[in-house]
Amino acid sequence: MAVPAASAGLPPVMTCGEPAGVGPEIAARAWDSLRAELPFAWIGDPAHLPAGTPVREIETPAEAADVAAEALPVLLHPFPGAAVPGCPDPANAAEVIAVIARAVELAQSGAAGGIVTAPINKKALRDGAGFAYPGHTEFLAALAGVERVVMMLACEALRVVPTTIHIPLSVVARELTPELLAETILITDAALRRDFGIASPRLAVAGLNPHAGEGGAMGREETDWIAPMLEDMRSDGLSLAGPLPADTMFHPEARARYDAAICMYHDQALIPIKTLDFARGVNVTLGLPFIRTSPDHGTAFDIAGKGVADIRSTVEALRLAGRMARTRAEA
Structure with missing residues (x-):
């Protein structure tokens, strides 16, 4: 489903995420940090926000x-249960899911410029509402009717895309197929054009093996x-370097030569970006018909409600969603 172009100029919506986690407090503090610089609408129950948060209900x-x-x-979006930091209430699980679906409906209808999702706890949603998806991304893809999406982690210094994600290293070589890698490259290329201008x-494509196989020796x-396969794709007009040894892809001179790195498995992509900018990394879902970003951290039950959660990733997720929306509008 294509998203109306008008939505690209509208504020994004931010979902509440798991009320017992850090989602409510990082939303309130991100608003206080950004205010009119980057307006966004928060979907949730105001009773879950930190005491004293100024709130204005909108339609x-x-x-x-x-x-x-x-x-x-x-x-x-009223919830049946309170938000007790660190203690998810099963009664709230269905509404956490409903908030995500509502955000997608707003984005798909053109009423919102995109979606920024606060962290959820998959176990709490499974236990409380039978949530059948591995995570946010798969649920968003199902709501959008999209079969294949791609996860990008982005910060100012680097963009990385893991081709395989949450699977054991022992099965990566089996799951990494030419079709999967080609789809990942094409979705990433299209998103960089459409959403990043x-x-x-x-694109720099990492090898799977040490030293990119060293001519078959490894x-x-x-x-x-x-x-x-990469040579065939180059003949179709794509700018692809690789396969490259992953251990030499992420120093400053190497990063200056590409706009995004396509990696073969989770840690190959996430270790460099978390090393370069642990606090400001943003999770971006590519291949959806609407913009979706998210802070690159979880619910942090251990520090929820203490007011010490780092908001930088949330702020950057909101800023990136705004930039992507403006790029779509200009296009």
Whole structure:
């Protein structure tokens, strides 16, 4: 489903996430940090927000711009249970899921510029509402009717895309297929053009094995199919470097030569970005018909309600969603 172009100029909506986690407090503090600089509408129950948070209930995300300077704009979504920090209430699970679905509906209808999702706890949702998805991303893809999406982690210094994600290292080589890698590359290339305004994206593709296989001495995937496939894709006009040894891809001079790195498995992608900018990394879902970003951390039950959660990733997720929306509008 295509999203109306008008939505690109509207404020994003932020979901409440798990009420017992840090979601409510990081939303309130992110609003206080950004205010009118970047208006957004928060979907949730104001009773879950930190005491004293200025709140203004609104009817549509577009109204957020008029009130954000003075109060957190809230699209009211009542919950049956209270928010006790660190103790998720099963009674709230169905509404956590409903908030996500409501955000998608707003984005798909063109009423919101995109979605920023606060962290959820998958076990709490499974136990309380039978949540059948591995996580946010798969649920969003199902709501959007999209079969294949791609996870990107982004910060100012680096963008990385893992081709395989939450699977054991022992099965990566089996799950990493030419079809999967090609789809990952194509979705990433298209998103960099559409949402990041990069006319000719340069992608660096990591090898699977140490030293990118070293000519077959340390593994044959690079020689047997990765390198030939990349050559075929280059002939179709894509700018692809690789397969490259992953251990030499992430120093400053190397990063200057590409716009995003395509990696073969989870840690190959996430270790460099978390080392470079642990606090400001943003999770971006590519391949959806709407913009979705998220802070790159979890519910943090151990520190919830203490007011010490780091809001930098949330602030950057909101800023990136705004930039992506403006890029779509300009296009």
